[in-house]
Amino acid sequence: MDVDIATVAILGNAGGALIGFAIAVVATRNQDVPGARQYGWLALAGGCWCVLSMWQLVVSDPAAVKTVYLLSRTAAMQVIGLWVVFALVYTGRQSWLRPSSLVPLFLVVNADVLLLVTDQAHDFVEVAAVPVTQLGTTLVAIQRGPTFAVLLTVSYGLLLFGYGLLTEFLFRSQNVYRRQTAAIIVGTGLPIFVAVLYDFGYTPHPAIDFTPVAFSLNALLVGWVLFKDESLSVTTLSGDTLVDNLPDPVIALNDDCVIIDYNAAAASALDHPDPDGEPLDDLAPGLADHIERGEVFSFGDSFTYYNPQTTSLTDQFGTERGRLVVLRDVTGQQRRQDRLEALQAATQQFIEAGTAEAVAEMAVEFATAVLDQNAAGVFLEDDTVLEPAVISESIEQNVDEELLYGSPTDEPESKLWKTYETGEIQAVSLDQDGLDPLDNALMLPLGSHGVMAITSHDSTLATEDRRYAAILAQTTQVALDQVERERELRQSRSSVQRRREQIEFFNGVLRHSLHNAMVVIRGRAEHIRDSVPRSKQRHLDSISDWCGKLTDMSETIRDINNTVTASEAERLDTVDLNATLRRSIESLRVEYDSVSVSCELNGDYRVQANELLEEVLLSIFRNAVDHNDADTPRVIVTVQQASDWLQVRIADNGPGMSDELKTTVFERGLSPDQTAGGFGLYFVSVMMDLYGGTLWFEDNHPTGTVAILEFQQAVTGDEAEDDPGSDDTETAATEAQTKSHNR
Numbered sequence: 001m002d003v004d005i006a007t008v009a010i011l012g013n014a015g016g017a018l019i020g021f022a023i024a025v026v027a028t029r030n031q032d033v034p035g036a037r038q039y040g041w042l043a044l045a046g047g048c049w050c051v052l053s054m055w056q057l058v059v060s061d062p063a064a065v066k067t068v069y070l071l072s073r074t075a076a077m078q079v080i081g082l083w084v085v086f087a088l089v090y091t092g093r094q095s096w097l098r099p100s101s102l103v104p105l106f107l108v109v110n111a112d113v114l115l116l117v118t119d120q121a122h123d124f125v126e127v128a129a130v131p132v133t134q135l136g137t138t139l140v141a142i143q144r145g146p147t148f149a150v151l152l153t154v155s156y157g158l159l160l161f162g163y164g165l166l167t168e169f170l171f172r173s174q175n176v177y178r179r180q181t182a183a184i185i186v187g188t189g190l191p192i193f194v195a196v197l198y199d200f201g202y203t204p205h206p207a208i209d210f211t212p213v214a215f216s217l218n219a220l221l222v223g224w225v226l227f228k229d230e231s232l233s234v235t236t237l238s239g240d241t242l243v244d245n246l247p248d249p250v251i252a253l254n255d256d257c258v259i260i261d262y263n264a265a266a267a268s269a270l271d272h273p274d275p276d277g278e279p280l281d282d283l284a285p286g287l288a289d290h291i292e293r294g295e296v297f298s299f300g301d302s303f304t305y306y307n308p309q310t311t312s313l314t315d316q317f318g319t320e321r322g323r324l325v326v327l328r329d330v331t332g333q334q335r336r337q338d339r340l341e342a343l344q345a346a347t348q349q350f351i352e353a354g355t356a357e358a359v360a361e362m363a364v365e366f367a368t369a370v371l372d373q374n375a376a377g378v379f380l381e382d383d384t385v386l387e388p389a390v391i392s393e394s395i396e397q398n399v400d401e402e403l404l405y406g407s408p409t410d411e412p413e414s415k416l417w418k419t420y421e422t423g424e425i426q427a428v429s430l431d432q433d434g435l436d437p438l439d440n441a442l443m444l445p446l447g448s449h450g451v452m453a454i455t456s457h458d459s460t461l462a463t464e465d466r467r468y469a470a471i472l473a474q475t476t477q478v479a480l481d482q483v484e485r486e487r488e489l490r491q492s493r494s495s496v497q498r499r500r501e502q503i504e505f506f507n508g509v510l511r512h513s514l515h516n517a518m519v520v521i522r523g524r525a526e527h528i529r530d531s532v533p534r535s536k537q538r539h540l541d542s543i544s545d546w547c548g549k550l551t552d553m554s555e556t557i558r559d560i561n562n563t564v565t566a567s568e569a570e571r572l573d574t575v576d577l578n579a580t581l582r583r584s585i586e587s588l589r590v591e592y593d594s595v596s597v598s599c600e601l602n603g604d605y606r607v608q609a610n611e612l613l614e615e616v617l618l619s620i621f622r623n624a625v626d627h628n629d630a631d632t633p634r635v636i637v638t639v640q641q642a643s644d645w646l647q648v649r650i651a652d653n654g655p656g657m658s659d660e661l662k663t664t665v666f667e668r669g670l671s672p673d674q675t676a677g678g679f680g681l682y683f684v685s686v687m688m689d690l691y692g693g694t695l696w697f698e699d700n701h702p703t704g705t706v707a708i709l710e711f712q713q714a715v716t717g718d719e720a721e722d723d724p725g726s727d728d729t730e731t732a733a734t735e736a737q738t739k740s741h742n743r
Contacts (some may be wrong), residue, residue, distance in 0.1 A: 004138050006057055009208045012445065013054035016216025020047025023223040030227045032319075039226060042082040043219045050212040057139065062129035065140040069127070074113045080158050081109035086164035086293035090184075091169040100424065109158065112151040132206050139207035152199055159192055180225055187221040190214050218601065234690035249306070249327040252313070253280060257288050269304075291325055303332045341469060342366070350479035356380055356449070359483060360389040363476040367454050367469070368629040377404075378476070379416055380450040384408065386416050395455065406451070419443035419451045425470065429700035442466060480522040507561055514554050518547040548636055549567040559612050560683070572691065573601050574714040575613050577605040577646065581637060592625050592633070600636040605646055607711035609691050620650050620707050628654035628704075645693075646713050651706040654731060662697045680683065684709075 020043045027040030059065050066373060102307045107114075115125045131138055163185070172183045194214035194282030197203065203210075219335040249266035251259055253507050267275060270283045280288050291308045298305050306327040313322035345364055353359045360378035367376035377391035386406035395404075406416030415428050426443040441455040456465075459642050512578035525624060526541045532540060578601050585597050606670040607613075625633045634653045657665070666685035694710040 004137065005135055005204050006139060007206060008165070009205075009210065009213075010054050010057050012210065012213040013050040013057070016050035016213045017054070019216040019220045020050060021043060023047075023219050026223060026227050027220060029450075033226050034319075035086050036226065038086040038089045038221070039084065042079065042086050045078045046215045046219050047210065049079055053209060053212045060140060062131070062140055065129045065142065066127060067128075069142045070116050072111070073116065074110070075711075076212075077113055077155070081106050081157055084109075084158055084162045087165040090181075091165050091172075093165070108154060111154065112148075115147075129618060129742055134205045137205060138584050139205060141205070141207035143206075156192075158740065163188060163192070167420045169640055183225040184222050187218045187225070191218050222485075248329055250274075251280070251325045251327070252322060252538070253325060254322040255320065257281065259283075266327070279519055291323075296330055304329060343468070343475065350475055351482050353479055353483060354486075356480055356483050356709055357389055359476060359479040363452060363472060364390045364392060366472060373456045377453045378446070378450065379404070379406065379453065380446075380480075381420065381448070386414075386420060386450055389450070392455075395453075413442060415441075416451050416453070419445050423447075425466075425473075426468075442469055444469060446473060446477045446480060449477060449484075452476060461713055465710070492556045507558065515551055518551050522547040556612070556615060559610075560687075563610060563612060563687070572608045573610050574606050575609040575611075577607045577613075577639065577648070577711070580609075580614050581639075581648070582619060584614050584621060587614075587618055588621045588625070588635070591622070594632060595625050596634040597621075597637070598635075603637055603639070603641075605639055605692075606714040607646055608693075608714050609711065612687055612693075616684050616709075617648070617650075619684050623681060624652035624654065624705070624707065628652055641713075642710065646711050648709045649706055651700045651704060652708070653700070653704040656699060656703055657697055657705045665697070666695070 023041045023043035027036045027043065030036045049072060052068060052075050056065060056068040056072055059068055085097065085102075088094060097322060103667050112125075114184050115122075116127065119125055119127065123371060125147050126143075128143040129140050129141055132141045166181060166185050166188070170185060171179060191211055191214040196210040198209050198211055246263055247265055249269040250263045252261035254260050257280050258282055259278050262270075262275055271277065272283055275283055284299050287299050290299065292312060294308055294310070296305050296307050307330045309326045309328060311324040311326075312320045313324055314320050343366070346362065350359060350362055353362065360380065363378050364376045375392035375394040378389045379386040380389045382385075384407060388404045391404065406414035406420065408417060408421070410417060415426065423445045425445070427440065428443060429490050441453050444452045444454070445684045447451055452469075454469050522544050525540045525547075529540055579599070581599060585599055588595060588597060593671075600637065610614075621635060624635050630653050636650045636651045638651075640649065641647075665681050667682070685695055688709060692712050696708055698706045698708060700706045
């Protein structure tokens with residue numbers, strides 16, 4: 001059956017028009033693709049070109065053919081101009097598309113159209129519509145003059161310019177669309193090749209130009225590449241970025257987290273011979289989340305740890321189109337970190353161990369489990385003999401019993417004892433000792449306690465293993481030191497407890513005997529009162545008063561003894577400072593008739609102390625009066641807040657105190673002529689220390705001394721409720737803050 005070439009051309013142009021218009025619609029729906037909008041206009045112009053070419057074939061009137069040819073030529077020239085615009089945008093040169101460059105571009109592109117429209121005015125172009133019969137088909141063909149060759153040259157120059165832009169972009173180092181660009185270049189060659197054939201006369205009929213059809217086919221191919229084929233959308237930057245022989249896995253992902261490139265290490269890690277085109281989560285569930293977080297991880301059944309490092313793959317517009325992920329193998333670093341964390345976590349358990357055997361057991365367990373060694377043992381010294389405290393089962397099974405002991409009399413010299421004696425780490429070979437399968441051992445001294453031995457099947461212990469073994473040995477030695485100190489402390493506490501019980505016994509006997517003696521003395525004094533002249537009875541009153549004072553002193557000594565021997569939590573209580581000050585001042589006024597005492601209390605003050613606080617304050621008052629040479633001794637008492645502390649300031653108008661005496665007045669060894677009762681201030685110093693407070697002296701102006709007693713402020717029940725973060729009174733008493741003062 002004969003084929004009508006005109007029908008083929010008409011049908012081809014009709015199909016090309018549909019393709020062009022369809023691609024234009026698809027482009028409007030994919031605006032995120034680089035160059036999509038410009039390519040949509042280009043496809044639309046190509047579709048119009050096909051419609052006009054088809055119209056030109058069905059028109060038989062020469063004048064009408066010339067008119068349609070003008071329209072068709074206009075559409076063809078817009079295709080050339082839009083092709084250049086698309087090439088500029090796709091290759092990232094949209095900054096070139098300014099009015100100052102676009103206007104000259106389209107003037108050059110449409111030069112032929114302008115000449116055809118103004119032909120009557122200048123007659124520069126020749127256009128003739130001539131019926132031509134060829135292959136049995138008669139169609140009206142357009143014939144052009146010599147000027148047309150110049151216009152064709154300009155048109156091909158613009159086409160090649162766009163082609164050159166794409167070719168340059170293909171080899172650009174930052175082109176993440178390399179495969180896509182290559183497909184566009186190859187597809188673009190088809191319409192250019194067909195146009196060259198037509199312009200040089202290689203056509204089945206002079207009136208039939210298949211270039212619009214070829215362009216539409218090219219538009220279909222490029223549209224598919226741009227909008228549908230994701231395998232060509234994003235690729236890695238260059239071969240030198242993705243090195244196939246790199247030991248770390250490298251994966252290139254598009255924005256849908258689909259693998260688009262990889263190296264051999266990645267294929268091995270993913271356990272897939274060819275993961276290209278596979279969603280990452282299908283091959284390794286959860287791996288994408290690890291990469292997104294950027295944290296060290298392991299996946300699958302692997303004990304390998306990876307640290308993901310991600311580089312964005314951006315297009316020529318700076319838009320992220322994918323990611324290049326390098327999974328750095330950090331197994332060694334992670335293993336070291338895990339060991340350090342495990343050792344740090346175990347340190348507290350080591351320190352809290354109650355016996356040397358418990359410490360040894362933890363050390364052996366840690367060496368075999370965390371340091372990945374085959375066996376270990378801890379040998380402790382007992383009466384100049386190193387004996388196995390805890391050893392691994394493999395050592396017990398493979399080592400003769402006599403080799404598990406060490407002493408200075410061993411022949412040949414014991415490796416264990418040599419390590420203990422020299423205090424130096426030794427790496428020893430066990431091959432000649434017949435200890436197969438144990439090949440070697442690392443002997444580590446534990447100070448005066450003994451030796452730790454760590455054995456291995458390997459020929460040598462790695463430097464890193466030796467380092468961690470040394471840390472473990474040091475930790476074990478510290479723990480053994482702690483056990484030894486705790487043992488000595490328990491013995492010391494037991495001794496102190498015995499001494500305290502003895503002191504309490506003798507003090508109790510002394511107080512009881514003293515109390516009975518005072519009762520007898522006072523009773524005998526009262527018995528002879530009626531026989532003593534009234535003028536002499538003042539001596540009996542003095543005897544009775546001293547009996548009372550000595551009895552009270554014995555009770556005070558009992559309270560002091562209880563305070564000194566009590567624990568910190570037992571000795572402190574909440575004491576009303578205001579009431580205690582008032583009682584102490586009243587007692588002072590009874591003792592000293594001529595003293596002038598004033599007290600300023602501007603709040604409800606409570607401190608951490610006990611029942612001896614009144615005696616402490618009274619001792620300071622007595623010291624202020626006893627050393628006062630003024631006609632009228634005057635004492636002024638004030639209380640002021642100092643952060644969480646309360647300062648009781650007791651100022652007198654006496655002669656003052658030298659700087660040297662301020663620093664030595666609290667010492668126990670001062671003679672009475674220096675302080676006239678220095679024992680009282682020593683007692684005050686001891687009690688303030690037990691209260692967790694501070695005592696010092698300052699100069700008073702114009703004369704005298706100021707004694708400053710600083711107490712921990714007590715937290716009342718209401719204050720504790722208002723401040724949930726505060727501890728109870730007993731806890732606050734045991735957590736005294738240390739304060740320093742210039743004395």
